[in-house]
Structures are given as structure tokens and as C-alpha cells.
Amino acid sequence: MDTSAARRNILARIRSAQGRPAAPGGAERAAVDDYLARHPAGPRPELPSGMAELVARFSLEAERLSTTLAEVESLTDAPGETARYLQSLDLGTDAVAWPALAGLPWAEAGIGVAFRKPFDADLVGITGCFCATAETGSLVLLSGPDTPASGALLPQTHIAIVPASRIVAAHEDAFALMRAERGELPRAVNFVSGPSRTGDIEQTIVLGAHGPYRVHVIIVRGA
Numbered sequence: 022m023d024t025s026a027a028r029r030n031i032l033a034r035i036r037s038a039q040g041r042p043a044a045p046g047g048a049e050r051a052a053v054d055d056y057l058a059r060h061p062a063g064p065r066p067e068l069p070s071g072m073a074e075l076v077a078r079f080s081l082e083a084e085r086l087s088t089t090l091a092e093v094e095s096l097t098d099a100p101g102e103t104a105r106y107l108q109s110l111d112l113g114t115d116a117v118a119w120p121a122l123a124g125l126p127w128a129e130a131g132i133g134v135a136f137r138k139p140f141d142a143d144l145v146g147i148t149g150c151f152c153a154t155a156e157t158g159s160l161v162l163l164s165g166p167d168t169p170a171s172g173a174l175l176p177q178t179h180i181a182i183v184p185a186s187r188i189v190a191a192h193e194d195a196f197a198l199m200r201a202e203r204g205e206l207p208r209a210v211n212f213v214s215g216p217s218r219t220g221d222i223e224q225t226i227v228l229g230a231h232g233p234y235r236v237h238v239i240i241v242r243g244a
Contacts, residue, residue: 025208057200068156068190075155075188076240082158086215088236095243099182100130102239103147107132110235112178118147121167122182139175146176146233152198153183153238156191157214160238163199164209173213179233181213184244 033043041049069075080090091102107114118127120136127134139146151163160181164170173179189195192212199206217232 028208062193065191065193066156070190072185072188075190076185076242078155079153079158079183079188080240082155083215083238084158086158086236087218088158088215088238090238090240092240092242094241096182096184096241097126099239099241100125100127100132103127103180104130104132106180106237107145107178112145115143116145116147116180117143117172117176119149119168119172122147122149138169138171141175143176145178145180146172147180147182148172149182150187152187152189152195154190154192154195154212155188157212159192160211160213160236161195162209162211162213163203163207164211165207170209170211173211174232177233178235178237179213179216180237180239182239182241184241186244188240 036043036045045053069078083090089106091106093099093102103116104114106112107116114131115133116135117139118134118136122134123136134147135143148162149168150160152161153159154161160173160183162168162170162173173181189198199210213236216234216236219231
């Protein structure tokens with residue numbers, strides 16, 4: 022269900038109650054851009070900047086979150102690594118994937134992929150990412166027609182393809198990249214930090230509580 026119109030109407034009513042136009046104009050957007058450009062950055066830990074160092078730090082932090090990782094040379098190698106991973110855990114060869122990934126050679130790798138949003142019965146979801154953050158080992162996913170958010174949230178197993186060139190240092194850099202490349206944020210921005218988990222009062226951690234209990238990241242060195 023598309024709730025974009027309802028969201029616009031709610032925001033328009035809030036702006037009207039504040040005595041502002043229903044939608045922001047050019048002057049208001051310029052003022053926001055100016056504020057963001059002048060706003061001083063808060064304290065941040067020292068983080069790597071080179072691609073190799075960012076990949077290494079991302080991998081370290083992701084593994085701490087119980088994410089498993091593999092590296093391949095090119096995007097066309099990702100289906101083969103996906104097949105290897107699924108077979109190693111006897112997870113079958115059926116999956117759903119973002120429509121944005123339809124051009125990769127899934128059939129040649131022996132994987133039956135449906136390019137759509139997942140249903141309850143779908144056990145494996147394959148996504149890309151907008152970027153990833155080295156500081157926390159997180160994936161940053163932006164929703165859209167070809168990148169549905171549910172692909173990373175509903176299936177029990179989430180496989181994410183991460184180009185090495187899209188690993189940034191920290192969350193601040195991820196939001197800066199969103200503003201530079203997208204301008205406006207989409208309906209949903211999700212930071213995925215390993216499998217879903219929860220802990221009870223005795224601090225017993227349970228994976229897969231509110232989402233996937235497996236996250237496997239395929240880092241593409243040449244992308």
C-alpha cells in the first residue's frame with residue numbers, strides 16, 4: 022500500500038497549523054541547505070579514509086554483530102557466492118530480490134530468484150544497499166520501487182551485496198551522501214546492523230526476534 026499521499030497530507034496539516042505553506046518553497050529549502058553547510062560537526066572518533074581500510078573496518082565491525090562476510094571481484098560474481106552460501110547452510114536455491122538486481126546472472130548460478138517484494142513464505146531476501154558504514158558495520162538501505170525495504174526485513178535470511186566503493190566512514194557520511202545524491206530522503210531509511218536481536222532481563226540474546234536471523238554480506242571489490 023502506497024502511503025505517500027497520506028504522509029504528504031499529514032505534513033501539510035502540520036505546516037498549516039504552524040502558519041506555513043503546505044509545501045516548502047525554494048527559500049525555505051535554501052535556508053535548510055545553508056544551515057546544514059554551516060552547522061559545526063560534533064566530536065567523532067578517528068576513522069579510516071582509504072577504501073582498503075574502510076573495507077577492513079566495516080568487515081571487523083560487521084562480524085562483531087554476527088554478520089557473515091565474503092568478498093568477490095565483480096557484481097557478476099555475487100550470484101555464485103550467494104549460491105555457495107545458501108548451499109553451505111542447506112537453505113535451498115529460491116529467493117526474492119530487489120528488482121534493481123535483475124540484471125545479474127542468477128539463473129546461471131542455479132538460483133531461482135523472483136524480483137519483487139517478499140511474502141511471508143519467502144525465506145531468503147537478496148538486496149543491494151545505498152552505502153555501508155565502517156564505524157558500526159551497518160548497511161544503509163533506501164526504499165524505492167526497485168529497492169523495497171521489506172526485502173531486508175521480512176525473510177529469515179538477508180543477503181546484501183555491498184560495493185566496496187560505497188563503504189563510508191560513519192553515519193554522518195552516509196547522510197551527507199544521501200543529501201548529495203538524492204536531495205530528499207525516501208519514505209524509509211533503514212540502518213541494518215547484523216541480524217535482528219533482542220535480550221530478556223537475564224541478558225539472553227535471541228537472534229531473529231523482529232527480522233532476519235542471518236545476515237550475509239557480499240563485498241564487491243571492483244564496484
